[in-house]
Amino acid sequence: xxLFPEIIRIMAYVVGVLAxxxxxxxxxxxxxxxxxxxxxxxxxxKEVGPFGxxxxxADGIKLISKQLVVPAQADSLLFRLSPVLTMTLxxxxxxxLPFGPSLVARDINIGLLLIxxxxxxxxxxxxxxxxxxxxxxxxxxxxxxxxxxxxxxxPMLIIVITMVMITSSMNLNVIVSQQGNLLQWHIFPWNGSIxxxxxxxxxxxxxxxxxxxxxxxxxxxESELVAGFHTEYSGMGFGLFxxxxxxxxxxxxxxxxxxxxxxxxxxxxxxxxxxWMLIKTYLLVFVVIWVRWTFxxxxxxxxxxxxxxxxxxxxxxxxxxTAAQLKMPWPF
Amino acid sequence: MSDLAVDPSCETFVLNMGxxxxxxxxxxxxxxxLDGEYIVEAEPVLGYIHRMHEKMGENxxxxxxxxxxxxxxxxxxxxxxxxxxxxxERAAGIAIPERAEYLRVITVELNRISSHLLxxxxxxxxxxxxxxxxxxxxxxxxxLDLLESVTGSRLTxxxxxxxxxxxxxxxxxxxxxxxxxxxMRRRLPMYHKLISKNVIFRQRLEGIAPVSAEMCRKYxxxxxxxxxxxxxxxxRKHEPYSVYPEFxxxxxxxxxxxxMARYLIRMDEIEQxxxxxxxxxxxxxxxxxxxxxxPKIIKPPKGDYYMAVEAARxxxxxxxxxxxxxxxxxLKLRSPCLSNLxxxxxxxxxxxxxxxxxxxxxLDLVIPDIDR
Amino acid sequence: MKKLAISQALAALASARVLExxxxxxxxxxxxxxxxxxxxxxxxxxxxxxxxxxxxxxxDWLGEQAAPGPTVADQAEHQPPLPSEDSFEVVYDFxxxxxxxxxxxxxxxxxxxxxxxxxxxxxxxxxxxxxETHDFFGIIFSDHPDLSPLLLPxxxxxxxxxxxxxx
Numbered sequence: 001x002x003l004f005p006e007i008i009r010i011m012a013y014v015v016g017v018l019a020x021x022x023x024x025x026x027x028x029x030x031x032x033x034x035x036x037x038x039x040x041x042x043x044x045x046k047e048v049g050p051f052g053x054x055x056x057x058a059d060g061i062k063l064i065s066k067q068l069v070v071p072a073q074a075d076s077l078l079f080r081l082s083p084v085l086t087m088t089l090x091x092x093x094x095x096x097l098p099f100g101p102s103l104v105a106r107d108i109n110i111g112l113l114l115i116x117x118x119x120x121x122x123x124x125x126x127x128x129x130x131x132x133x134x135x136x137x138x139x140x141x142x143x144x145x146x147x148x149x150x151x152x153x154x155p156m157l158i159i160v161i162t163m164v165m166i167t168s169s170m171n172l173n174v175i176v177s178q179q180g181n182l183l184q185w186h187i188f189p190w191n192g193s194i195x196x197x198x199x200x201x202x203x204x205x206x207x208x209x210x211x212x213x214x215x216x217x218x219x220x221x222e223s224e225l226v227a228g229f230h231t232e233y234s235g236m237g238f239g240l241f242x243x244x245x246x247x248x249x250x251x252x253x254x255x256x257x258x259x260x261x262x263x264x265x266x267x268x269x270x271x272x273x274x275x276w277m278l279i280k281t282y283l284l285v286f287v288v289i290w291v292r293w294t295f296x297x298x299x300x301x302x303x304x305x306x307x308x309x310x311x312x313x314x315x316x317x318x319x320x321x322t323a324a325q326l327k328m329p330w331p332f
Numbered sequence: 333m334s335d336l337a338v339d340p341s342c343e344t345f346v347l348n349m350g351x352x353x354x355x356x357x358x359x360x361x362x363x364x365x366l367d368g369e370y371i372v373e374a375e376p377v378l379g380y381i382h383r384m385h386e387k388m389g390e391n392x393x394x395x396x397x398x399x400x401x402x403x404x405x406x407x408x409x410x411x412x413x414x415x416x417x418x419x420x421e422r423a424a425g426i427a428i429p430e431r432a433e434y435l436r437v438i439t440v441e442l443n444r445i446s447s448h449l450l451x452x453x454x455x456x457x458x459x460x461x462x463x464x465x466x467x468x469x470x471x472x473x474x475x476l477d478l479l480e481s482v483t484g485s486r487l488t489x490x491x492x493x494x495x496x497x498x499x500x501x502x503x504x505x506x507x508x509x510x511x512x513x514x515x516m517r518r519r520l521p522m523y524h525k526l527i528s529k530n531v532i533f534r535q536r537l538e539g540i541a542p543v544s545a546e547m548c549r550k551y552x553x554x555x556x557x558x559x560x561x562x563x564x565x566x567x568r569k570h571e572p573y574s575v576y577p578e579f580x581x582x583x584x585x586x587x588x589x590x591x592m593a594r595y596l597i598r599m600d601e602i603e604q605x606x607x608x609x610x611x612x613x614x615x616x617x618x619x620x621x622x623x624x625x626x627p628k629i630i631k632p633p634k635g636d637y638y639m640a641v642e643a644a645r646x647x648x649x650x651x652x653x654x655x656x657x658x659x660x661x662x663l664k665l666r667s668p669c670l671s672n673l674x675x676x677x678x679x680x681x682x683x684x685x686x687x688x689x690x691x692x693x694x695l696d697l698v699i700p701d702i703d704r
Numbered sequence: 705m706k707k708l709a710i711s712q713a714l715a716a717l718a719s720a721r722v723l724e725x726x727x728x729x730x731x732x733x734x735x736x737x738x739x740x741x742x743x744x745x746x747x748x749x750x751x752x753x754x755x756x757x758x759x760x761x762x763x764d765w766l767g768e769q770a771a772p773g774p775t776v777a778d779q780a781e782h783q784p785p786l787p788s789e790d791s792f793e794v795v796y797d798f799x800x801x802x803x804x805x806x807x808x809x810x811x812x813x814x815x816x817x818x819x820x821x822x823x824x825x826x827x828x829x830x831x832x833x834x835x836e837t838h839d840f841f842g843i844i845f846s847d848h849p850d851l852s853p854l855l856l857p858x859x860x861x862x863x864x865x866x867x868x869x870x871x
Contacts (some may be wrong), residue, residue: 036462039463040462040463040467041467042466070479127377137347140347140369140685154675214460215460215532217460218686221460221686221688223355223458223459224353224355224685224686224689225356266456293463293525294461294463295458295460295461295530295532296459296460296461296532296533296536297460297461297532297686298532299534299535299536299684299687300684300686301538302535304534378854378855379853382856384864386840386865387864387865390865419731420730421731450778467774500722513758545801548756549755549756549759550756550827550828551757551828551829552757552758552827552829553760553829556757558801563801564801565857570804571804571806581825633757635730636730636763637729637731637732638730638732638797638806638808639731642716649757651795651797653759653761662761662865664761666758666759667795670832670833671758674827674828674829675829678828703855
């Protein structure tokens with residue numbers, strides 16, 4: 001392996017991942033506004049480009065052209081670092097996501113671990129942003145975001161451990177390749193654990209909470225905390241949080257489809273490829289948007305109660321049942 | 333501030349919610365002393381849009397004050413119109429033709445529905461649900477079109493006159509109102525399915541911020557707030573005015589006193605108002621809409637007069653002191669929202685911030701009505 | 705009947721003059737005038753009988769000594785000894801949730817010494833109404849916990865509803 005192709009390869013993937021993150025955010029902005037519009041019996045953006053598809057571009061130009069105001073009393077370093085950190089972490093995660101049989105930037109054996117490691121640091125970015133703003137709403141929001149993320153990582157990781165026990169691998173591509181057709185998807189109880197559907201549900205709820213999406217968007221709860229941790233951010237500072245949020249929504253849904261829905265595999269076993277990965281992921285993203293525009297927001301204690309009193313015990317049960325099942329396959 | 337609030341070892345902090353804040357729906361400031369997210373003390377700070385309507389009333393003729401009444405609680409302006417014309421008619425001894433009374437009741441009740449619809453959307457928005465706002469706005473739009481065709485304005489109505497109405501309804505009003513009733517009866521079950529039965533919504537409202545009947549009495553809270561606490565007090569039944577005794581309607585009362593009860597009261601009131609409008613349209617008598625002998629310049633005899641009407645947010649009262657001249661000597665506007673808000677400080681103590689926002693929304697306050 | 709019970713109880717106060725009014729033409733059933741010092745006692749009686757406070761209205765009777773014009777007829781004769789100078793009047797409107805009975809509780813004090821006791825300890829809801837009346841007329845409610853301006857700006861030193869107020 002010579003050095004030169006390797007550099008080309010790295011360059012290509014950096015450009016590709018960045019382009020994908022940007023395009024994904026633009027598409028999700030458009031999708032969210034269109035879906036929200038139709039859910040609310042209006043039509044959403046329609047003026048900029050056909051069906052308003054260029055609306056996110058107009059939004060982006062508007063955000064870039066705005067001044068980034070750093071409040072006088074804010075901690076300038078932390079304040080500037082936070083959006084960049086959010087974005088960096090969200091982009092890094094894309095490195096190990098397998099989009100197709102050979103379409104993955106770095107096919108490493110501990111891809112799953114890497115994703116959760118980086119997603120956990122994400123909350124630190126929110127926290128220093130909220131703290132650095134020197135704004136009471138932002139601080140309250142940052143505290144909420146931390147307790148929420150800690151609470152939801154526990155059941156999420158327990159579910160992931162369960163899945164790793166079933167697949168015996170932390171390599172995402174290996175996990176996908178085990179699910180060759182619809183019947184082999186891990187969401188079905190006959191593959192691996194009999195409680196798989198429940199595991200999927202818990203994983204999906206945790207994804208909503210981890211990415212601060214409604215009904216768990218307590219961090220930015222606009223009717224209580226104005227805009228939460230990004231109250232003081234203007235222009236692209238806010239824009240990066242926005243990009244980061246959409247990137248993590250995509251990552252969460254991509255993980256759900258990789259772990260449970262066969263990733264890039266075709267349900268019928270023919271023509272697997274990147275299109276299946278995108279279809280499955282965006283269907284899940286659609287559900288996320290649908291949930292957001294239907295449900296009111298929970299409260300923090302309701303959210304923590306749900307995590308510690310419902311999701312954690314249930315995920316532990318799933319873990320135990322799966323472990324037992326894997327060790328003595330006879331009764332199943 | 334109490335000792336607990338200023339004690340530094342308690343690690344409390346002051347959060348100014350407002351005057352510009354999404355949840356206060358206007359220029360109201362609430363000074364919150366918070367311990368974490370628990371409210372140690374909540375003190376509303378008023379007066380950001382104070383316009384001194386009471387002084388304006390002392391400086392102009394009785395008729396010239398009419399438009400001011402639509403600018404207090406701009407969401408149920410017709411009820412305030414109604415209260416004002418009624419107190420002047422009571423003072424000056426003006427009798428009103430029956431058709432005018434019926435049309436007053438019909439339009440006031442339609443206005444009440446539009447007010448409750450806007451509240452419903454804004455309330456769910458406070459709780460983080462954005463979509464119902466658009467649905468209720470859609471319904472409200474039908475109502476505003478209807479009222480616009482009758483009154484000539486969409487929000488700050490000035491439709492009533494001493495002795496009657498500004499103009500009669502046209503032929504399209506009856507069918508239009510009936511079509512709206514039919515539409516609304518179809519929509520209400522949808523709202524109940526979407527909102528009332530939603531598990532998150534219930535979890536955020538049930539048992540939150542209970543207001544006792546005794547607290548309502550001590551603070552003079554009326555309207556849906558009092559009725560949500562088990563007090564069957566509604567001026568329309570309790571102290572009947574206009575032609576309300578002719579109508580067959582119920583006063584919804586819930587005993588729990590929590591935010592959910594206040595929510596359900598208003599949902600039920602929409603239904604009851606639909607009933608009133610329907611009966612009004614059935615019974616609407618023909619005839620004039622203006623009393624014949626109404627003096628051009630109103631000069632009520634000396635004395636003081638009180639009139640209360642049931643506005644969308646509670647009992648709106650006017651105390652009129654007349655010295656026999658063509659301008660009021662003193663005009664006191666009793667705002668239901670002021671009394672309903674005054675219990676916030678006591679009832680919000682110990683609540684979490686999001687619950688306080690929900691509680692605040694369930695009080696259904698219109699800030700210009702508080703500040704007058 | 706509520707009206708009878710409350711009018712008897714209020715009439716027991718030394719300074720009280722109780723007048724029954726025609727509800728249809730006036731909008732209240734009882735007009736009760738008491739001396740400022742007996743105001744808390746009257747409020748306590750109303751509280752015990754389960755009344756709620758609806759509103760507090762201040763009225764400025766500037767010029768009533770010079771020309772008795774504005775003074776409302778039925779109050780003049782039922783007033784406890786009228787101050788021999790121009791006065792402020794404060795009207796407390798009470799109502800009952802269960803039985804319809806509106807009581808207008810009136811008290812007067814001279815304009816030069818506008819001070820009456822607060823009833824905010826009995827009715828916490830009166831707190832804001834009294835603050836508002838203080839804003840508009842400068843009437844001082846003694847022992848009131850906080851008479852800072854409610855609706856006027858926090859540094860307001862004027863009282864706009866006084867008849868001699870010049871902006």
